[in-house]
Amino acid sequence: MPRLQLAHITKRYPSVVANNDVSLAVQPGQTHAVLGENGAGKSTLMKIIYGSIKPDAGEVLWNGQPVQIRNPQEARALGISMVFQHFSLFDTLTVAENVWLGVDKALSLAQVTRSITAKAAEYGLDIDPARHVHTLSVGEMQRVEIIRALLTQPQLLILDEPTSVLTPQAVEKLFVVLKKLAAEGCSILYISHKLHEIRELCSACTVLRGGKVTGVCNPQQETNASLSRMMIGAEPPALQHRERQPGDAVLRVNNLHLPRDDQFGVDLDGITLEVRAGEVVGIAGVSGNGQQELLYALSGEDTRAQPSAIQVLGKDVGRSGPADRRQLGVHFVPEDRLGRGAVPTLGLAHNLMLTRTEAIARSGWIDLKALQRQAQGIIQRFNVKAGGPNAAARSLSGGNLQKFIVGREIDANPKLLIVSQPTWGVDVGASAQIRGEILALRDAGCAVLVVSEELEELFEICDRLHVIAKGRLSPSIARSRATVTLIGEWMSGLFDFAGQTADAQRPALSPTDQGAHA
Numbered sequence: 001m002p003r004l005q006l007a008h009i010t011k012r013y014p015s016v017v018a019n020n021d022v023s024l025a026v027q028p029g030q031t032h033a034v035l036g037e038n039g040a041g042k043s044t045l046m047k048i049i050y051g052s053i054k055p056d057a058g059e060v061l062w063n064g065q066p067v068q069i070r071n072p073q074e075a076r077a078l079g080i081s082m083v084f085q086h087f088s089l090f091d092t093l094t095v096a097e098n099v100w101l102g103v104d105k106a107l108s109l110a111q112v113t114r115s116i117t118a119k120a121a122e123y124g125l126d127i128d129p130a131r132h133v134h135t136l137s138v139g140e141m142q143r144v145e146i147i148r149a150l151l152t153q154p155q156l157l158i159l160d161e162p163t164s165v166l167t168p169q170a171v172e173k174l175f176v177v178l179k180k181l182a183a184e185g186c187s188i189l190y191i192s193h194k195l196h197e198i199r200e201l202c203s204a205c206t207v208l209r210g211g212k213v214t215g216v217c218n219p220q221q222e223t224n225a226s227l228s229r230m231m232i233g234a235e236p237p238a239l240q241h242r243e244r245q246p247g248d249a250v251l252r253v254n255n256l257h258l259p260r261d262d263q264f265g266v267d268l269d270g271i272t273l274e275v276r277a278g279e280v281v282g283i284a285g286v287s288g289n290g291q292q293e294l295l296y297a298l299s300g301e302d303t304r305a306q307p308s309a310i311q312v313l314g315k316d317v318g319r320s321g322p323a324d325r326r327q328l329g330v331h332f333v334p335e336d337r338l339g340r341g342a343v344p345t346l347g348l349a350h351n352l353m354l355t356r357t358e359a360i361a362r363s364g365w366i367d368l369k370a371l372q373r374q375a376q377g378i379i380q381r382f383n384v385k386a387g388g389p390n391a392a393a394r395s396l397s398g399g400n401l402q403k404f405i406v407g408r409e410i411d412a413n414p415k416l417l418i419v420s421q422p423t424w425g426v427d428v429g430a431s432a433q434i435r436g437e438i439l440a441l442r443d444a445g446c447a448v449l450v451v452s453e454e455l456e457e458l459f460e461i462c463d464r465l466h467v468i469a470k471g472r473l474s475p476s477i478a479r480s481r482a483t484v485t486l487i488g489e490w491m492s493g494l495f496d497f498a499g500q501t502a503d504a505q506r507p508a509l510s511p512t513d514q515g516a517h518a
Helices: 042-050 072-078 095-100 109-123 138-151 168-183 195-201 224-232 291-299 322-327 348-352 368-381 398-410 428-443 455-461 484-490 511-517
Strands: 004-013 016-026 031-035 057-062 065-067 080-083 156-160 187-191 204-209 212-217 249-258 268-276 280-284 310-312 330-333 416-420 447-451 464-469
Touching: 004 042, 016 031, 016 042, 016 204, 016 212, 031 042, 031 168, 031 195, 031 224, 042 072, 042 080, 042 156, 042 187, 072 080, 080 138, 095 109, 095 138, 109 138, 109 168, 138 156, 156 168, 168 187, 168 195, 187 195, 195 224, 204 224, 212 224, 224 428, 249 291, 249 447, 268 280, 268 291, 268 447, 280 428, 280 455, 291 330, 291 416, 291 447, 322 330, 330 398, 348 368, 348 398, 368 398, 398 416, 398 428, 416 428, 428 447, 428 455, 447 455, 455 484, 464 484
Parallel strands: 031 187, 031 204, 080 156, 156 187, 280 447, 280 464, 330 416, 416 447
Antiparallel strands: 004 016, 004 057, 057 065, 204 212, 249 268, 249 310
């Protein structure tokens, strides 16, 4: 008997049919992938199972019995837990208080706090239960969601892009946990755009396209290419990464020291960095090691740096705000797309005006037709699935909103593009397109700085790599000479701090040498 069975589920919205006659079955102890491009209806289907959304038609059976799951509380009572792609956390509460809301109320806050600490240590998802959520990075919020789900002892665990902001080492630890849960009889519904993860972890896969089931397979018997064809109808195009000689420095960060802005932040300690015209420089690292503080300083949200500590095209901008930096050609894509990258309630066209002013006349009047044409051009160029230029940002799937925000900044033809997590939650076809656009910018002479926790992405598009750990930046290493093992070790801080210059020719340290330096 299936643990969970969906029969002919349909969910309609005014502008789209998100799920159209969808059926699937998940067996006890089975890890079942749901695969599809952005906007295929995966997240909607998971929210129906979890009780966040009510279907318009169809039936849900739990252990063979028809059930109506009216809210997440009823889902958790049945034994269903979910880790959302867009986190369901209260910013003003602590980690422990957020977790407490989703577990047995017979437990005290102190007991929940101890459980969090124990689970975090057991699964390598370390987090301080006393921290307020608004002080956490995206990766740290992901850890909170995973720990909260595991504490409920679920019979069915739904994971929506759980590894998108985890390091390779953390992913390996998570997979050990998931395989153990499955061996103990827990069923897992797994959504990911990382095809190699699905092939390693899952024994069954349901493919959605346009809200309909288009295929069912055992992913362990498929290749990445065949899964891509099932999902998007084609294999993503191969990236063209041409070798080229970079030009003059566009961004220079000179021995940047910044004390943390809040008690849970990270001090930036002697950050030195250079990004030249016509190159892509990547920064890898475990979430919460100073990425957020560095990005705030580079974007102008934090203006406490010494003026000369940050230079753009030879001009000191350490105390300049975001608008002044945009005048120099600096554009920025934040990791938090809904709330920082876009205003959820505003339409896509009006969200353009957060960073683009072409449709605003000198008199201050907005040319609405020009603004909508501009938004429509980005929608078409980046294949954003949306109900037009006036569609509210919050109405888009996570991947489609990401495509629009990245497209908004790339379309500005920046001289320096700083982008955080460029393809987080984006399907393989869209990821290839975004990475291709970044490389096209680089080939056109733009300087690009990419901060990502997706090592595969950094190896694919970067010319040079750094690692940030505990607020310090490693020396750079040429992409051609970097390895996943080496970068993973550097993420733990095992790199030489003596030389903080970008030296692509510097010989890579062996693990033994790294231990000696540490």
